[in-house]
Amino acid sequence: MDYAIETDNLTKNFGSLTAVNKLNLKVQKNTIHGFLGPNGAGKTTTIKILVGLLKPTSGSVKVLGQEVHVDQADSRLNIGYMPELPKFPKHLKGAELLDIYGRMYGMTQQQRAEQIPKLIESVGLKDRENDLIGKYSKGMQQRIGIAQALLNNPELVILDEPSIGLDPVGMVEVRELFKAISKEGITVFLSSHLLFEVEQICDHVTIINKGSVLASDTLQNISGALGPAMIHIELANLSGAVIAAVKKLPFVSGTWRTGNTLFIQVTTYDDVRAEISQQVTGAGGVIVGMSQKTSNLEDAFIQLVSKDKGEKPQ
């Protein structure tokens, strides 16, 4: 299969700290691939290796079929990258920045004249393109960051937390923009903490923790791996007896906890909240809140990460 990104046992150590640990990542071409993980999981370090900012300690990286090495300028010709909270020179105007970056990509004057106004409009910076970036708000810097990542009509766009700092309308606009560019055959690799955002636009997802892949599959397979539904119960004090009682129910296929919240994976589409409530109360548990919903990415994420942290399913 043709991959846009392919890593093989990618490892990055900072002294005694292993930020990326034998990471094997595969991103198919023409997909919107979400890259998820808790804080400190190694997402940004991985991305910096992908774009040639950091040198891996061991392992290899291929982007668009080419081995990536630090300071290999040509390998970035077909890649667009937006860093987390991007910073651009304050002395340049928005349009000037795109013009200079366009020159670095070798775009002709005509190409720049066509592409830059189009991008400025699509990221919502029309009428502000001639302001100095130093006068831009955080959200506007984020928007110009998205524009510069798409400037060269790349084959692959790597976005590190693209929605940080955007207002709700901006977030929706940006999501629509990513969907639109994906339809043009551009592969989007997106790191985000906003799971609902990933659910809305990604078709593939990789979840990492402690620098290693926990799961990588289509969004549908990852979200559905837990079964048809998930029940969350928040208790005043979650005891082992409550968990043991819940596990006795025939439709419960698994449980795990985070603090005083118990996540119950069920094998039925029926509403079984009353039976669970009865079982919990019978075991001495005091329920503060309960909800039932179809399994989603958030459930899968929490289960995978909790499991990896040693909070194993009960």
Added chain:
Amino acid sequence: MTAMQQATGTRPSWFTRFWAIVRYEMLWNIRKKKFIGVIIIAFMLATLGLVLPSILSSTTGTAITANPNFAITYGASSFGFFLFALATAMNSISSEFESGTIVPLLTKPVSRTMVFLGKLFAAFVIILISYVILFTYTTVGSIFVYGPQNNLQLVPLVLLGNLISTFIWVSLLLAMGSLTKNTIITVLVAVGLFLALFLAIPIVSVFAGPSPSLNYLPGSGADGSMLVGNTTMTINTGTDNICVNLVNYVLYPSGNVTFSKINLQAIQAGQTTLPTTGVLYTEPISLIALRALGVAFAYIFVFLFIAWIALKRSQILE
């Protein structure tokens, strides 16, 4: 192949990308408040140098003495070189790291060597343009104030010498910025070094004499004197005086510079000139000019090499 590349058909040339970085850097330089400040200060000082004699002559009632060599002798100033270098290069590399703008820059299809050379070239062009304007201004002004000027064909040589002297500091600042990635440390080290050399060299010269080792440090170097006709000219051998010594070499190619030590014990009250010991050693002006050039290029090369290697090896953690 992307739509853009399909349209262009080829990958951008090295020069196209390099020129984009030069443009990026020059736009920054000309919009920097400190650079604009240095330009204003430089013009004020140049104006003062030209106008002050006129003001003094009108207040004292004495006519201005004609000085046909003003245009080729005015301009060499250690402090001026340092200020221009500081304004242009003090944060050229370090602030990219401090502000985080290095991240989007280095993820464009430009190599770190291109970024380094682009920044260096932009600094060169900016200082060159500033000096050309400044020298044109002082040269034209000197004709009005001091009368017709001799050897105007040597003005470009003076300018070249000043550029080389300035670039010792530019390369030092780039090396420090690239190594530390911190503008404050870069400036502190550079200012400390400048002041140490500025103060230490004359003090060393007084007590230890014009030691030949002074010729190998950036700055004013050793003090000597050269006899031209009936006039004794003071010659400073260091890298700050490349322009003056190049001009002296062209004008007096067979000139010899003698070095003596100040005789501190023989100083008496009321003396207009300091007593000296006998001649310690003599050097031809050609050697002094060419050695200062060689020393300057050696410093520039070493500092630039350090700056380039440090940038090449940097890992972008922030």
